[in-house]
Amino acid sequence: MACKRSGVQIPSAPRKIMKTFLLETRELLLSQWVIAILAIIQVRIVAGNLGPEIYGNIGVYLGFVGISFRLLSSRNSDLILMNYKSTTKNFLRSSLLLELTLGSFSVMFVFGIFYFYYGFIPQYLFLYFFTRVFLNFLEVFKGVFTHNGNMKIYSYVESLSSIIRFTLIVLFISVNPSISSYFYALSFYQIFVTALVLILLFTNNNNKGLRMNFKDYLNLSKDSFLKIRTDQAVGLIPIHLDVVVIGYFSNYYSAGVYRIAKKLVEPVNSLVVAFSPWMLNQIDRKNNYSFRDLTLKILIPSSILISLAYLFVGKKLIDIIAGQEFADSYMPMLILVVGYIAYYLTFWTRHYLLLNGLILKHTKGRVVNLLVFLIASPLLIPSYGFNGIAMSISLSIILQKLYEINAYYKNKNIKK
Numbered sequence: 001m002a003c004k005r006s007g008v009q010i011p012s013a014p015r016k017i018m019k020t021f022l023l024e025t026r027e028l029l030l031s032q033w034v035i036a037i038l039a040i041i042q043v044r045i046v047a048g049n050l051g052p053e054i055y056g057n058i059g060v061y062l063g064f065v066g067i068s069f070r071l072l073s074s075r076n077s078d079l080i081l082m083n084y085k086s087t088t089k090n091f092l093r094s095s096l097l098l099e100l101t102l103g104s105f106s107v108m109f110v111f112g113i114f115y116f117y118y119g120f121i122p123q124y125l126f127l128y129f130f131t132r133v134f135l136n137f138l139e140v141f142k143g144v145f146t147h148n149g150n151m152k153i154y155s156y157v158e159s160l161s162s163i164i165r166f167t168l169i170v171l172f173i174s175v176n177p178s179i180s181s182y183f184y185a186l187s188f189y190q191i192f193v194t195a196l197v198l199i200l201l202f203t204n205n206n207n208k209g210l211r212m213n214f215k216d217y218l219n220l221s222k223d224s225f226l227k228i229r230t231d232q233a234v235g236l237i238p239i240h241l242d243v244v245v246i247g248y249f250s251n252y253y254s255a256g257v258y259r260i261a262k263k264l265v266e267p268v269n270s271l272v273v274a275f276s277p278w279m280l281n282q283i284d285r286k287n288n289y290s291f292r293d294l295t296l297k298i299l300i301p302s303s304i305l306i307s308l309a310y311l312f313v314g315k316k317l318i319d320i321i322a323g324q325e326f327a328d329s330y331m332p333m334l335i336l337v338v339g340y341i342a343y344y345l346t347f348w349t350r351h352y353l354l355l356n357g358l359i360l361k362h363t364k365g366r367v368v369n370l371l372v373f374l375i376a377s378p379l380l381i382p383s384y385g386f387n388g389i390a391m392s393i394s395l396s397i398i399l400q401k402l403y404e405i406n407a408y409y410k411n412k413n414i415k416k
Contacts, residue, residue: 031155031162032274036267038166043263044321045170049177052256052325058182059243059259061125064117065132066239068110072102073136074232078354080143081280082224083217090207094217095140096198103133124180131190141197144204146277153204154277157196165189227359234366245377246389258386260326261333264317268306268340272347279348283355291348291408303341310337332390339394342401349404353411361407369400 047055080095107129114121145154168189172181212220242262246255282289310317315330322329353362373396380388 027152027155028158028274028278029271031158032270033267034159035162036270038162039263039266040321042166042169043260044323046173046182047256047260047322047326049173050179050182052253052260054179054256056243056253056255056257056259058179059255061179061183063243064113065110065129068113069103069106069132069136071109071233072106072229073099073139075228076102076136076139076225077142077146078228079221079224080140081147081355082228083220084143084147086220087212088207089209089212089216090205091212091217091220092140092144092201092205092207094212094214095143096137096201097214098217098221099136099140100133103136106136107133122180124183127187128183128190131187131194134194135190137194137197137201141201142277144201146280148204149281150204151277151281153200157200161189161193161196164192227363231359231363231366234363234370242373242377242389242393246381246386254386257326257328258332258389260318260322261329261336261386261390264314264321264329264333265310265336265340268337268344271302272344275347276351279351280355283348283351291352294348295345299345303345306344307337307341310334328386332386335387335390335394339397342394342398346401346405349401349408352408353404356411358407358411361411362404365400365403365407368403369396372396372399 046058050058076099083091083095110129111121114125141157142154145151165186168185169182172185175181243255243259246258310333314333315327318326318329318333350362353359373392376392376395377389380391382388384391
């Protein structure tokens with residue numbers, strides 16, 4: 001009774017934190033779960049119609065394209081956030097022009113990769129490459145709406161674009177089950193998203209400040225851009241070239257099996273994507289945000305449930321979604337879950353380091369990730385195939401996050 005009269009009700013505290021957390025992230029969570037569910041259904045349709053080898057071939061193509069474009073544009077939404085801290089001028093048009101310029105360099109880079117690796121470019125990829133340039137505008141949208149704290153529109157765009165992507169891919173594959181249909185569907189999806197984000201950016205641009213010209217914007221962005229690009233470039237190889245690596249050291253079948261395993265673990269990453277804009281907004285507003293409460297009362301309990309779900313339902317999930325020909329995906333899926341859960345538990349370290357001027361610490365963590373991946377992959381793949389690439393990915397993630405946690409505690413102790 002004494003505790004009750006004193007106002008201390010310890011058992012209700014976790015429930016209160018969980019309730020607040022869910023209320024503040026509900027649109028983002030809903031959006032990412034829509035994306036995850038549609039992605040899983042899409043896997044069933046595409047993999048079922050095209051088979052492991054062609055599905056693996058698509059993964060290799062996407063890996064090359066991903067590394068080409070993300071090398072210059074990935075996480076440029078963070079650049080927008082950093083620039084908002086440095087100026088009150090209206091830099092919307094200049095930020096879009098920068099993304100268009102970077103996209104143009106990226107498409108030339110991807111042309112070079114395809115000619116070097118394959119000696120030709122399939123005709124159906126040209127439209128996909130061209131429209132991918134304009135998808136860079138999505139980074140500006142993410143940065144602007146994260147800064148404004150408008151998570152509702154942010155999540156609506158994420159959900160709607162995913163629905164359109166799913167619908168187009170299913171429609172094209174159903175009419176003509178081929179690799180060309182898949183990439184034509186992606187091309188039209190990219191056109192839709194580009195038009196949507198441009199409309200939203202210009203109709204919601206309430207900044208009445210003096211317009212910043214492109215040259216001044218480049219000067220403003222230079223330092224943060226180089227730091228973010230270095231950070232992203234280091235992390236691109238494990239993220240986007242894992243399917244390419246398994247295809248090189250093994251075969252397209254192994255690439256297809258591994259890609260299914262990776263796709264089925266991506267809902268864990270969807271949670272990270274859902275929480276990230278909210279987390280950035282929280283750290284931006286509160287200098288002493290309690291990561292301990294977040295981890296102990298939300299992330300750890302949910303990670304236990306997620307792990308158990310994959311362990312006991314994983315085989316059935318693969319059978320339902322991809323079919324028996326992908327049954328070998330179960331073990332690499334479980335191995336990947338270990339790494340993805342480690343990432344999920346500590347996803348906030350990257351955002352803390354970014355907004356505290358320590359992004360280079362995160363870059364060093366990614367260097368650890370990259371080195372472990374480059375050393376472990378050629379050692380493990382020849383003996384363990386798709387399980388080997390999964391081992392190298394999980395090990396890389398765990399060691400990277402341990403480094404980031406250490407950097408977080410060191411900086412926290414210095415501040416004290």
